[in-house]
Amino acid sequence: MIKFQNTQTNNYLPLQPEFEILTDYYLEHKERNKHNQSTILFYQFKMKKDMINVITVIPDGCIDILFCCNEKAPFANVCGSVLQTKTINLHADNEYFGVRFMPNQETHKMNYSMKEIIDQEVPLLDMISIDFMIVERLISERDFFGKINLFNETIRKFIFDTDSSSKVIEYALHNIYLNRGNITMIQLAKEIGYSTRYLRKQFEEHVGISPKLFSKIVRFQSSISMLLKVNHCTLKDVIMENGYYDQAHLINDFKNFGYMTPNKFTEKFSARTTYSTL
Template sequence: MLDIQRMNPNYFHPLQPEFEMNTRYYVEQKERNRENQSTFLFYQFKMNEGFANPISVIPDGCIDILFCCDEQQPTANVCGSVLQSKSINLKAGYEYFGVRFLPKQETQNLNCPMSEMIEREVPLTDMISTGAAASEKIVNEHDFHKRIKLFKQMIGSAIFASGNSSPSIIKYSLNKIYLSKGNITINQLADETGYSTRYLRKQFEENIGISPKLFSQIVRFQYSLYMLLKDHDYSIKDIIVENGYYDQAHLINEFKKFGNLTPNTISKRMVISI
């Protein structure tokens, strides 16, 4: 069985495999915010010279802030989760710095709520007043750890509130979804919270942007992907059992639905890239 602490949302963050597979290098660092007990994934990668193919991003239920470190034409965008695999064009030969966070971590001072960020990409300057100055400093800095420090000083403190304003039903439901690895139904959530399924669905759509059922499916897909790519001791059968799939066909269909690839294809691509 999996170590539940290791797979707890405080220790686990959804993956974007092609950031690692199709880049010259990739580094990441997780940090815990002691004030609101949230975890951020900081990462950095560099696109290969002459790389003309788009990078695919997959559903992860998260929001990313992604900086293109082109000193002549820098960009910084707030990117919401996609609902199926989507190709994005990144500049060949350039470095990218990003921050990924889960939806339970409030962004009270952004001009756009998280529920409206699904499948959207918005310039950081449209979201916070300090966006332009912060982006310039982060792009002009070349050290990964110093970029993290700049982000926390100039952006993190401005947009991530110390408290969490999500309704208690959302906070509770998200924790249950993460701890169950997406294996919980809306009826079970309704029974545990004492609210109707209709009310629960409405709260999710208002605060997260998608239904609890779809969000749970994305979480399960991401946990399965993590086991497939990061925990090589687990077989396909283990992944099916641990993540509550009916059978191998069910697992494959969900990988195709969200990642547009089978588990076997993703695993082989990851091995080849390494």
């Protein structure tokens, strides 16, 4: 069994392209935990006035807390990662504030397990025991960084306990991110020094899905990121960087997650990145 050492930070951070592109505006801000490892992404966007209230979300392996900042009809939901692309209903001309966090940000204070919220939306107040007035304060705050500060001061402590993170999962995730998801469970188990059965059990508890499926999501997200953010990126580049056997293998991955083909994705989004990172 290996002796775990502090892993270097990784740059993997999943995207939800339609949040970023098919909205009036999009802002984001990234923070790392006190060990400078896991990332929390804060983001804010406003739906367009002429939107049909529908936006597409894709698998990302993360958990989001989404706040609707409409003071007349506010809500705050915890959203588990979807396993296939699906549409969600949001209100036109409304502002939304979100918090996206990676697996292994310990959430033992939540009333649901990670597995129970996969592909589900659960009201925040059902997940953690806080006063709705805290949520109302955050929703009423107009400034993006004001919302972030309020979340960190009032809600964060009810969700995260970074002192109790699983070193097994931490090291496994680091290896998956490092390899862009292109790693087998046998390779991963050998690298960590545990059996594939134990690794699968740990992933179910801390991530909610199997390490094999999580790795596929990471590779899918890595491909999306390259197509969207790397200038002059070709499908050949994506195939080589992410360990796909050929173009058919890449297309099959996109289809398995219920998404459009890589070519259609590039046509739809490649020239439309308009968000701001703060």
